[in-house]
Amino acid sequence: MPWLTHSTKNELINLICDRIWLAVVQRTLRPGARLKEEELTEIFGTTRARVRQALAILEQDGLVTIYPNRGACIAEPGVEDAQDAFSARLAIEQRLVTRLCRSASPEDIATLRDHIAQERAAHARGDSEAVIRLSGEFHMLIAKLSGAELLLKILRMLTIRTSLITAMYQTQATQTCGPDEHDRIVVAIEARDESQACHEMAHHLEHLESALRLSEAPMPVSALREALHSMAPKGET
Amino acid sequence: MPWLTHSTKNELINLICDRIWLAVVQRTLRPGARLKEEELTEIFGTTRARVRQALAILEQDGLVTIYPNRGACIAEPGVEDAQDAFSARLAIEQRLVTRLCRSASPEDIATLRDHIAQERAAHARGDSEAVIRLSGEFHMLIAKLSGAELLLKILRMLTIRTSLITAMYQTQATQTCGPDEHDRIVVAIEARDESQACHEMAHHLEHLESALRLSEAPMPVSALREALHSMAPKGET
DNA sequence: TTCCCCAAAATTGTTGACAATATCGTTGAC
DNA sequence: GTCAACGATATTGTCAACAATTTTGGGGAA
Structure with a gap:
């Protein structure tokens, strides 16, 4: 079932990669979604270093994009x-x-x-x-x-x-x-x-x-913009 | 000239990757050669973490093989x-x-x-x-x-x-x-x-x-075995 | 009101020390 | 003399605190 397996290295990192990949496939994580390191650490109960390694691998694979000093998002290929x-x-x-x-x-x-x-x-x-x-x-x-x-x-x-x-x-x-x-x-x-x-x-x-x-040009790009679309232009507060 | 450039991330890591790649191309580093982390740190004047990242990238690319807990070597594809x-x-x-x-x-x-x-x-x-x-x-x-x-x-x-x-x-x-x-x-x-x-x-x-x-089967695999080949089967001592 | 600037908070990037593991040399028993 | 187990060394793997950067929020002036 997890067909995103690289080598028998660290099992936890592979798990993180697989779960993120799975979440993308089943539309739980949409392209453009933010991936905060600390969030992932507490989700998987591991340290930030591991999460960081996993994100690096996923970036290499093209699943996420890492913006230096600004975090990682699910990639949005054109x-x-x-x-x-x-x-x-x-x-x-x-x-x-x-x-x-x-x-x-x-x-x-x-x-x-x-x-x-x-x-x-x-x-x-x-x-x-x-x-x-x-x-x-x-x-x-x-x-x-x-x-x-x-x-x-x-x-x-x-x-x-x-x-x-x-x-x-x-x-x-x-x-x-x-x-x-x-x-x-x-x-x-x-x-x-x-x-x-x-x-x-x-x-x-x-x-x-x-x-x-068919739906080439005007489609959802990031979850944020998508949300903005269906919201009133003015917040409450 | 350095055509092994991924993205505009960390310039040092790309440099390390390029230099190793170049060394392989010009036969300075042969397949099977050992790549100790500490050695690379003092060569490039950087920290072990950087070297580690570079090695991880090179492993993804297939240039080096990382044996867990045992270090990295230039890959030897079959x-x-x-x-x-x-x-x-x-x-x-x-x-x-x-x-x-x-x-x-x-x-x-x-x-x-x-x-x-x-x-x-x-x-x-x-x-x-x-x-x-x-x-x-x-x-x-x-x-x-x-x-x-x-x-x-x-x-x-x-x-x-x-x-x-x-x-x-x-x-x-x-x-x-x-x-x-x-x-x-x-x-x-x-x-x-x-x-x-x-x-x-x-x-x-x-x-x-x-x-x-032409020279399919019996060729140099790693520097070690190559050396053993041309040596007498008995050491001196 | 609108814009700009500065400080506070949040997030990522880095470093150094520490722990785990493998390798090598030595000792001791058979 | 050979082999196995053991300790010393070297190397890699991990972590938690620290530094750098970006984002956010608020206050003041035009």
């Missing part, structure tokens, strides 16, 4: 970043499925099908949080099964960005694309049809990207 | 990592040149040609250190000119790995491929011939990769 991330994902993931077409074992196929079944279940029960999370995990699963550690690391960085973009620009919480497209990719992999798998992957990613292009 | 890095580079850089074919301004072309001229000069004067460094910088320059911040960051990670691999597995210090292949890529970009540019890039990277496949 449309440019979105397009970069999607095009890079396309390049990386096409290579991943090509690889899987050649090396996939029956167990790998079974694992993928099992994952899609979970997606379908979540979809059926209307658990939109799980749908989003599992949808992302599917792509990470492909990277894991292809056995390329480095490509997985890169894909993680890219997925973080596309997830942030989704959180920022998508109108409705429920993904429009169900697990069907994932299924088609797996079918192509099972058939060892490399070009077909690449084609399906391209189609899938384009679908994902186009789903949020 | 052949697997090499192949991953090269295939990912191919995917990313083909996208970059495609992008440049569409967006390159005359100034961009001039910048690239100027860089190649520098490469030629270094080649002519036999400055193998500059040749290696400039050869890497050429690819980063393409990423910079294409204007994709994210792709540049990813390419940096990949270049670090391939450079490490080169340092580990290449037999002779002088690169076999001169700036000619770079020139061909620029020609294709100038002609706006996307497929040709991709083809040239693929050819170039394959050339780079094949240049070190």
Whole structure:
């Protein structure tokens, strides 16, 4: 479940990273949200040094932005970043499925099908949080099964960005694309049809990207500004 | 010149990262070399905390490996990592040149040609250190000119790995491929011939990769083992 | 009222000392 | 003579107090 694991270093720091990442995925933390160090220390019951390390890692990954001497916020990537991330994902993931077409074992196929079944279940029960999370995990699963550690690391960085973009620009919480497209990719992999798998992957990613292009320009940027929008311009006091 | 710059955060930490990276490129620091914190503090005249931060960043980038409670060493990627890095580079850089074919301004072309001229000069004067460094910088320059911040960051990670691999597995210090292949890529970009540019890039990277496949298995891993190899199995005492 | 300046509060950044852990050399027993 | 356990040393990991910076609030003058 925590697929944001770097190495077996300090477990607490990984926990902090995972929790923040999870909170972003399930929309509890929106892009632009402030992350005060002291707040995090008492939440996780640790010291400020740990929190600081975790934030540094998350900054490297692109999940948070650290403004020197002014604190850390959930990153707010622009449309440019979105397009970069999607095009890079396309390049990386096409290579991943090509690889899987050649090396996939029956167990790998079974694992993928099992994952899609979970997606379908979540979809059926209307658990939109799980749908989003599992949808992302599917792509990470492909990277894991292809056995390329480095490509997985890169894909993680890219997925973080596309997830942030989704959180920022998508109108409705429920993904429009169900697990069907994932299924088609797996079918192509099972058939060892490399070009077909690449084609399906391209189609899938384009679908994902186009789903949020719609609301490109005028969307929520930070929780603060969002709040200001729905409030009267004059406070009480 | 220092093309390993993240953000305008702390200048000293970037300096440390750059210097270590440079030392690796010019073979002063070999893969597997030990990096003691205290040593680095007195070299750079800073505190241990800074050094620690720099090492953490370099670990994220894949340049060093941190063994918990045991210190940091220059990373020693395996052949697997090499192949991953090269295939990912191919995917990313083909996208970059495609992008440049569409967006390159005359100034961009001039910048690239100027860089190649520098490469030629270094080649002519036999400055193998500059040749290696400039050869890497050429690819980063393409990423910079294409204007994709994210792709540049990813390419940096990949270049670090391939450079490490080169340092580990290449037999002779002088690169076999001169700036000619770079020139061909620029020609294709100038002609706006996307497929040709991709083809040239693929050819170039394959050339780079094949240049070190030769000595695949039995090559220096760490300075220690290397020393042991050339020594009699029995110590003196 | 509106603007500017200055002090207080809150937050981040840094430092140095201390604790935990691994490595190395030595001693002692077999 | 060899091996194992132990203590000394060196190195990394952690923490809490201190310093620097930014933000906030209030008072005074135009």
